[in-house]
Amino acid sequence: MSDQESAYSAAGEVAQKRVRRSAFERAWIALKKAPFSAWFGLIVIICYAIVAIFAPLLSPYGEAQVFAKADAPWAMFGGLPEHVFGTDQIGRDILSRLIYGARNTIGIAILTTLLSFAIGGSLGLVAAINRSWLDQLLSRAVDVLMSIPSLIFALMLLSIFGSSISSLIIIIAVLDSTRVFRLTRSVAANVVVMDYVEAARLRGEGLGWVMRREILPNIMPPLVAEFGLRFSFVFLTIASLSFLGLGIQPPTADWGSMVRDGSRFIQFVAYDWTLALPSLLPAGAVALLTVAVNFMVDWFLHMTSGLRDEH
Amino acid sequence: MSTDRADDTSRGEKGDILLEMKDVKIDGFSDEMWHPIIKGVDLTLRRGEVLGLIGESGAGKSTLGLAAMGFARPGCKIHSGSIMFNGIDLMAATEDEKRELWGSRIAYVAQSAAASFNPAHRLIDQTVEATVGHGVNDAEDARSDAVELYESLQLPNPDMIGARYPHQVSGGQLQRVMTAMAMSPRPDLIIFDEPTTALDVTTQVEVLLSMREIVDRFHTAAIYITHDLAVVAQMADKIKVLRYGVEVEEAETDAMLEQPKEEYTRSLWSVRALEKPEVDSDDIILSVNNIHAAYGGSVKVLDDVSIKIPRGRTVAVVGESGSGKSTTARVLTGLLEPMSGSIEFNGEVLPAALRDRSKDQLRRIQMIYQMADTAMNPRHTVGEIIGRPLQFYHDLSASARHKRIVELLEMIELDESFIDRLPSELSGGQKQRVCIARALAADPEVIICDEVTSALDQIVQEGILKLLLRLQKELNITYLFITHDIAVVKAISDEIVVMFQGQVVEQGLKSEILAPPYPDYTKLLLSSVPEMDSGWLDEFVANRDAS
Numbered sequence: 119m120s121d122q123e124s125a126y127s128a129a130g131e132v133a134q135k136r137v138r139r140s141a142f143e144r145a146w147i148a149l150k151k152a153p154f155s156a157w158f159g160l161i162v163i164i165c166y167a168i169v170a171i172f173a174p175l176l177s178p179y180g181e182a183q184v185f186a187k188a189d190a191p192w193a194m195f196g197g198l199p200e201h202v203f204g205t206d207q208i209g210r211d212i213l214s215r216l217i218y219g220a221r222n223t224i225g226i227a228i229l230t231t232l233l234s235f236a237i238g239g240s241l242g243l244v245a246a247i248n249r250s251w252l253d254q255l256l257s258r259a260v261d262v263l264m265s266i267p268s269l270i271f272a273l274m275l276l277s278i279f280g281s282s283i284s285s286l287i288i289i290i291a292v293l294d295s296t297r298v299f300r301l302t303r304s305v306a307a308n309v310v311v312m313d314y315v316e317a318a319r320l321r322g323e324g325l326g327w328v329m330r331r332e333i334l335p336n337i338m339p340p341l342v343a344e345f346g347l348r349f350s351f352v353f354l355t356i357a358s359l360s361f362l363g364l365g366i367q368p369p370t371a372d373w374g375s376m377v378r379d380g381s382r383f384i385q386f387v388a389y390d391w392t393l394a395l396p397s398l399l400p401a402g403a404v405a406l407l408t409v410a411v412n413f414m415v416d417w418f419l420h421m422t423s424g425l426r427d428e429h
Numbered sequence: 430m431s432t433d434r435a436d437d438t439s440r441g442e443k444g445d446i447l448l449e450m451k452d453v454k455i456d457g458f459s460d461e462m463w464h465p466i467i468k469g470v471d472l473t474l475r476r477g478e479v480l481g482l483i484g485e486s487g488a489g490k491s492t493l494g495l496a497a498m499g500f501a502r503p504g505c506k507i508h509s510g511s512i513m514f515n516g517i518d519l520m521a522a523t524e525d526e527k528r529e530l531w532g533s534r535i536a537y538v539a540q541s542a543a544a545s546f547n548p549a550h551r552l553i554d555q556t557v558e559a560t561v562g563h564g565v566n567d568a569e570d571a572r573s574d575a576v577e578l579y580e581s582l583q584l585p586n587p588d589m590i591g592a593r594y595p596h597q598v599s600g601g602q603l604q605r606v607m608t609a610m611a612m613s614p615r616p617d618l619i620i621f622d623e624p625t626t627a628l629d630v631t632t633q634v635e636v637l638l639s640m641r642e643i644v645d646r647f648h649t650a651a652i653y654i655t656h657d658l659a660v661v662a663q664m665a666d667k668i669k670v671l672r673y674g675v676e677v678e679e680a681e682t683d684a685m686l687e688q689p690k691e692e693y694t695r696s697l698w699s700v701r702a703l704e705k706p707e708v709d710s711d712d713i714i715l716s717v718n719n720i721h722a723a724y725g726g727s728v729k730v731l732d733d734v735s736i737k738i739p740r741g742r743t744v745a746v747v748g749e750s751g752s753g754k755s756t757t758a759r760v761l762t763g764l765l766e767p768m769s770g771s772i773e774f775n776g777e778v779l780p781a782a783l784r785d786r787s788k789d790q791l792r793r794i795q796m797i798y799q800m801a802d803t804a805m806n807p808r809h810t811v812g813e814i815i816g817r818p819l820q821f822y823h824d825l826s827a828s829a830r831h832k833r834i835v836e837l838l839e840m841i842e843l844d845e846s847f848i849d850r851l852p853s854e855l856s857g858g859q860k861q862r863v864c865i866a867r868a869l870a871a872d873p874e875v876i877i878c879d880e881v882t883s884a885l886d887q888i889v890q891e892g893i894l895k896l897l898l899r900l901q902k903e904l905n906i907t908y909l910f911i912t913h914d915i916a917v918v919k920a921i922s923d924e925i926v927v928m929f930q931g932q933v934v935e936q937g938l939k940s941e942i943l944a945p946p947y948p949d950y951t952k953l954l955l956s957s958v959p960e961m962d963s964g965w966l967d968e969f970v971a972n973r974d975a976s
Contacts, residue, residue, distance in 0.1 A: 147461060313804040319783065320762055321821060321871075322791045335808035 159413030238295030242302025453510035477648035481665030532559030536611035553591025801860035858889035
């Protein structure tokens, strides 16, 4: 006891000690402890991002450039050496389409997810704070939207409004925002009842401040995790719509329509297995990204849930 | 507690050493490093003995209490030392061996009974679960024994109460059921971790009484962890004071109360010595006139409440939980619109609803909450928390704001280094101080303090109360102080309002209320406050039985 002062001082009270670290240092510490699956997910996502951003530099040919030889197989299976993954039914280079497809499919999926979070998140927050007829109205409207199978609903709306990229983004975003609304509303409802939100209301703060500064920072972890999962689903929805012919329209390259184009050959796979490659390649790209995003989300959720069970 | 009514002596004689901990060191993991929490503490407990473990929060009381079971919380590890329980070396025991002891030979009573019960199971099933699970007793015997325990713990309808679910009984009853649960396998050792801290005084007395009675009857050894010396004085044979993970002193209860060796021990009950001289005043700043209020239009909580609050003084509102104290505060702040009645502020009628009040009206009445933890946004720094009212009400520029934040931090006896800390990096007392600074930042005339000290240790309470008194003197602030702690009332108030079941029982100067004759309820409230005297509980029982 002798080395510690026994007089009381407010500043000297024992509190949790914490070293100040920059966001980068914190991220590095977390990554050092990350499991293999998280590293795998992170590396795959970074690779996809690089491919998507630098698509024009990386791809050997243009997105819709047509060559003389159509349906060429892979270079290593007797195709032309200048087309590594061969060409499609009208003679476009598959590797280039794959690279541009990353840009189009991922770009549209990110835009759609962002939009659906903007819609669903803000309405969910308003509903959680307001808690009156507005909450009822929004929640029931969301119930109605969710009661219709979303792929079929999206197909119907796309046939009505036409398959332009903007209508594709808006329709999927609105349909997907229902899930975001529900999540945001339920996690925000737990924060709305906290004393600090009451303190802000007593101070006379407006709705915008309470939403953005008091509640939003406290519900970020589940929302970020949901963002990853939603992105996967949107991505799959776009790919499936394209496969059905109502998504991204040619000549814009995208993985869903590439799978569809390649699927013509599937029935002949019994005779020549390389015929499966034109559709398996984009399908594999979709699958890999989905798995990678889910690995990252799992790890992030584990980190933010604060579980410290293992010693 | 010396009656020798041994029901079962096969487990060893009273007075034998049951638990011996030597030079125990425990580390906690945070911020990527191991920090020492307990830095070498010895503890010896004999059969039938009750040891009080006291100290401020962060002293390591609970960690040490759990270590007595050989248990370390996730993120903690028992680093070195020896823990011998009844001849078993808990440091060497495997998880399975320890699990065999827990819930049969050693039991634990947690602070929050409400959070510790499973809401989906009936009370009696949970009471006997460990006993039956460990094979100490068969289900039928354990159940009938549980009913007997309920009876000796003075629970109402001991036959029936076990069939209820946790939400169907009160907090005090739940804490007693938890004691029955701990007692059910007739353990050798019970660890009570602040079991009455969350209860109000009148309930606390009852729970203390039944706990002491039952520990005494089965002469179980117990470790009683608390920060309230007056409570521990009623329970413990000897007391150990902890601070910063080391022992300050250990002594027999009476000896410790009469003659503490260390200055620090004395400071643990200093708040009880604080007393503000009352000042009368007729200059009313805020008056509540005939308020009737209800939640959801049906459950009536305030019935014709009228309170007058003089400028620059402190009015304490006392009463047990459910008496309408906090509801009165909600009506004052505009969060709850009253069904009838009015509030006058500086002679003007204040709009009933929050949204109808002007920014200036809002600024003049500020509020400080009981739980500083939840009253501050965990994602905002101290600078942001204090700076927001400055920006919102006074529209200060960034540099002026910084200057004022530093001034306010100094006013609450903290320094500039706190400005970019997050609430999680503050201690309980520091958090409450930041909340006070946030209220001060608005330049208020009235501050409503809702149980602001009840979650804090005595020593920290004293600091906060002194700070509030000093601020009142310097800034002529008026306080409406809601509390159930009479020691706090004595320390801070000029006037007292006693509330009971939504009505004002009494209102007047402190000297009038705290002097006889009392109305019945005031009397019960005053007599239920534990005093720093090991014989107080016995006296309380004697007086109660006599009347």
